[in-house]
Amino acid sequence: MPWNAATYDASRRCLVPCFDAFYGAVAELVAHTAPAQPRILDLGAGTGIVSAQVTARVRPGGLTLQDGSGAMLAQARKRVADFTPAPRFVVCDFRDAPPPGEFDVVMSALAIHHLEDGDKRALFARVHAALAPGGLFVNAEQVLAPDAWQQSLYTFLHYDTARRLGGSEAEIAASRARKKYDRCATVADQLAWLRECGFVNVGEFFHSFRFSVYAGWKAPGPPPITG
Numbered sequence: 001m002p003w004n005a006a007t008y009d010a011s012r013r014c015l016v017p018c019f020d021a022f023y024g025a026v027a028e029l030v031a032h033t034a035p036a037q038p039r040i041l042d043l044g045a046g047t048g049i050v051s052a053q054v055t056a057r058v059r060p061g062g063l064t065l066q067d068g069s070g071a072m073l074a075q076a077r078k079r080v081a082d083f084t085p086a087p088r089f090v091v092c093d094f095r096d097a098p099p100p101g102e103f104d105v106v107m108s109a110l111a112i113h114h115l116e117d118g119d120k121r122a123l124f125a126r127v128h129a130a131l132a133p134g135g136l137f138v139n140a141e142q143v144l145a146p147d148a149w150q151q152s153l154y155t156f157l158h159y160d161t162a163r164r165l166g167g168s169e170a171e172i173a174a175s176r177a178r179k180k181y182d183r184c185a186t187v188a189d190q191l192a193w194l195r196e197c198g199f200v201n202v203g204e205f206f207h208s209f210r211f212s213v214y215a216g217w218k219a220p221g222p223p224p225i226t227g
Contacts, residue, residue, distance in 0.1 A: 014167035018208040023053040025206035025213040033222040037061035038104035044111025048076030063087040109140040138215040144184040154210040
């Protein structure tokens with residue numbers, strides 16, 4: 001069920017109740033574990049929300065935004081119009097090979113959960129191959145709870161909070177309809193799939209009910225933590 005690119009951003013703050021911490025976790029990981037002026041690939045970039053969050057913290061040496069929707073990337077182009085160097089925009093499906101080149105960071109937000117599990121695993125392998133040594137893969141994602149009771153809790157709290165943040169019943173109904181197209185996986189499974197691909201220092205770095213930020217690095221891994 002496709003989004004309307006023109007209205008996508010309007011409901012983000014209520015439908016992603018942990019918006020600032022969720023996207024902010026991606027930006028912090030990039031800022032503290034990627035090299036200076038990293039070459040960044042944003043997979044399923046949509047309207048460029050996570051690219052904008054990250055580039056507010058770091059100056060990229062190159063930024064590529066990939067999405068299956070040209071309409072979504074048209075909105076992203078407006079958001080990053082003043083970025084230097086000029087971003088590259090690529091319209092293609094996740095199942096396609098990534099854009100050519102080697103990247104220091106591959107990131108994604110609220111996109112990979114649309115893939116079947118086998119396609120997720122294949123994507124993780126392609127991401128690993130596209131990263132430079134020490135490169136970071138970070139995914140801000142909707143995830144499946146480890147059991148049915150917790151999944152019910154995730155759903156209830158998601159929409160209860162969305163209402164309190166100003167989400168309309170129409171927005172919530174549309175969100176529920178889109179969930180039928182989701183193919184979420186547990187955090188544990190996705191971390192295991194990253195390890196299978198060769199990622200190291202794999203872990204979850206933010207979690208708020210159905211929203212998670214997890215990451216892994218290509219060997220030799222992230223730089224030492226100092227300070």
